[in-house]
Amino acid sequence: MFNSQYDCKLDPKGRLVLPAKIKAAIPEANGSALMLRMAEDRCLALYTMVEYKKLENQIKSLNINNPEQRLLQRSFFNSVTDVELDSAGRLLIPKHFQLYAGLEKEVMVAGNGTRIEIWNSENYLNNIIKDPADLSSLMEKHLS
Numbered sequence: 253m254f255n256s257q258y259d260c261k262l263d264p265k266g267r268l269v270l271p272a273k274i275k276a277a278i279p280e281a282n283g284s285a286l287m288l289r290m291a292e293d294r295c296l297a298l299y300t301m302v303e304y305k306k307l308e309n310q311i312k313s314l315n316i317n318n319p320e321q322r323l324l325q326r327s328f329f330n331s332v333t334d335v336e337l338d339s340a341g342r343l344l345i346p347k348h349f350q351l352y353a354g355l356e357k358e359v360m361v362a363g364n365g366t367r368i369e370i371w372n373s374e375n376y377l378n379n380i381i382k383d384p385a386d387l388s389s390l391m392e393k394h395l396s
Contacts, residue, residue: 254363267342290331298368
């Protein structure tokens with residue numbers, strides 16, 4: 253499980269070093285292969301292969317003869333790419349993925365349960381609940 257948030261930097265080549273705690277949470281059986289997706293709210297979602305396969309199977313099970321489901325399939329598969337962690341624990345984020353998420357030198361890496369999110373730092377702050385009272389209210393609303 254992935255959690256917490258980390259201030260990170262992209263190097264000039266678009267490589268990101270994953271924080272040690274995030275990297276340690278990736279199961280050894282996963283190896284160095286990960287899947288990167290252009291996700292909701294203009295962030296990037298990074299998945300272990302097991303978690304990606306779960307999502308991929310849901311998408312593949314949609315009916316290609318249904319126009320809306322076909323559009324979903326096409327758009328999903330066009331928004332993902334495989335990435336590899338190198339020996340230094342870095343992954344190369346393709347340029348068009350960087351542009352989609354508005355990534356510059358300073359980025360936020362955030363654990364979100366089964367996936368890792370990579371954000372433009374300012375955009376991240378606009379997509380979280382900052383007040384603990386508001387968080388408690390939503391937890392009560394949706395978890396009670």
